[in-house]
Amino acid sequence: xxxxxxxxxxLSIQEGENATMNCSYKTSINNLQxxxxxxxxxxxxxxxxxxxxxxxxxxRLRVTLDTSKKSSSLLITASRAADTASxxxxxxxxxxxxxxxxxxxxxxx
Amino acid sequence: xxxxxxxxRYLIKTRxxxxxxxxxxxxxxxxVSWYQQTxxxxxxxxxxxxxxxxxxxxxxxxxxxxxxxSNSRSEMNVSTLELGDSALYLCASSLGGQIxxxxxxQGTRLTVV
Numbered sequence: 048x049x050x051x052x053x054x055x056x057x058l059s060i061q062e063g064e065n066a067t068m069n070c071s072y073k074t075s076i077n078n079l080q081x082x083x084x085x086x087x088x089x090x091x092x093x094x095x096x097x098x099x100x101x102x103x104x105x106x107r108l109r110v111t112l113d114t115s116k117k118s119s120s121l122l123i124t125a126s127r128a129a130d131t132a133s134x135x136x137x138x139x140x141x142x143x144x145x146x147x148x149x150x151x152x153x154x155x156x
Numbered sequence: 157x158x159x160x161x162x163x164x165r166y167l168i169k170t171r172x173x174x175x176x177x178x179x180x181x182x183x184x185x186x187x188v189s190w191y192q193q194t195x196x197x198x199x200x201x202x203x204x205x206x207x208x209x210x211x212x213x214x215x216x217x218x219x220x221x222x223x224x225x226s227n228s229r230s231e232m233n234v235s236t237l238e239l240g241d242s243a244l245y246l247c248a249s250s251l252g253g254q255i256x257x258x259x260x261x262q263g264t265r266l267t268v269v
Binding site for chain 2: 077078080082088089090091092095097135139140141142143144145146147148149
């Protein structure tokens, strides 16, 4: 299965600090996407990185992708209370997203 | 523009019944995917439709089925409900290419009693 696996499972940080989470997957992909979910609600798309890209930025988010190691990382800089959520990586291939279990991020005021 | 709309938002059914969930994608999107989210199994892919054709299917029993209409709206059906089918069912729409972001609805929370 190409299902993503996030690490760590949970992360607690102070407001203003950076948060980094990692994702590993098993098979080849077209792209890898990151999503955020608040309290069991719908998923919000954060960023998509193609398999031929190594790094991508969007606002306070930075994503890296290493296809040789089948891994990706998501960095959230200068975290805010509103960043408290679960974050999922989703390796994608064949019109399907394969989500991992997610990283729960808590930002303390 | 309007987002992905899923109806109903909440549903309570009895074991053995069947249920139909509906999803209206973002205007112009031709791909609709369905996912099941449970605390134990996480987010699991059910199936994906594009222009009324199923292009991919996850590892779920045949009790789970879906379809897509010519206006891209999609329905999924679960027959002979089991307690383990209790979950949040999420629908996602996209333009439909191999590399496109998916936009999710708020989900339908199904409880089987």
